[in-house]
Amino acid sequence: MTIYTAASLKAELNEKGWRLTPQREIILEIFQNLPKGTHLSAEDLYNTLEEDGHPISLSTIYRTLKLMARMGILRELELAEGHKHYEINQPAPYHHHHLICVKCNKTIEFKNDGILKTGTKTAQKEGYHLLDCQLIIHAVCPTCQRSLIPL
Amino acid sequence: MTIYTAASLKAELNEKGWRLTPQREIILEIFQNLPKGTHLSAEDLYNTLEEDGHPISLSTIYRTLKLMARMGILRELELAEGHKHYEINQPAPYHHHHLICVKCNKTIEFKNDGILKTGTKTAQKEGYHLLDCQLIIHAVCPTCQRSLIPL
């Protein structure tokens, strides 16, 4: 959970024999400039890039998202819509979690410093190298509690 | 996060105009008798039922898993294998969380009472009806840290 620049991304990639490509740089940039609370799916990112005039193939998008999630740069979120969403992985004061309505998918972000501490401690105790730590709360929002729509 | 019997399951289903079927009863039973730390995918459950001599169609399995997750009976786990896993949703002393290696998918369960409290409080504060609350830690296990396999 570090803050990345093109240079530090390059350094970390090269260290493992990997390369910094324009595609990877642009994708990192997109995520870093995303408004707070925004998370993108592979498809969303694909469209954003196209509109920005920097089209990148879906294959590369999927590969890059996976790569960056495994590097700890991005968080992979399962927000109950049938596909993954991604957001930049930020350290302590920005780190947050999600409260999700399983019926309408409305999502509320919330913060809690204790959770990241618990996650860090747990990973450390088992000798795991921490990438991301997220509390997911599945629930039914007030509106859907009142709604008559089944399931 | 209550403990269900066939009778209480029936009561809760009927209250909403739904029905208790043999299929639903058997599926609940399977999950209740699963050894600690076991979680099943839809496919796993399908096979288990078949071997037990109580075959149930995949469609029904998917529908039932979704239904029970939305009732709060089952927890839907995203353990990084590309498909969901399910386990019975138990209250406080049995409630646990998962530390997952993103490379080999090795998963360790751990307990922490504070997290469920945080989740309950957060949901309550927003007026959400809590179904499940899980801390997911994505990390790299000791073995995979040493391994030379890329990604």
Added chain:
DNA sequence: CAACTTATTGAGAATAATCAGCAATAGGTG
């Protein structure tokens, strides 16, 4: 307890997200 309504099941087809294979391209290193 028999008739009735409608939720549920099962089978198979359809969908959607993600991945794999491969030739062409282009980073990084010397």
Added chain:
DNA sequence: CACCTATTGCTGATTATTCTCAATAAGTTG
């Protein structure tokens, strides 16, 4: 600058999950 090989972009697979629809059966009502 030349070389090696990681990466890209296509296109075609895969795989999990959902949908459709006719047949069945749970729960309710008289």
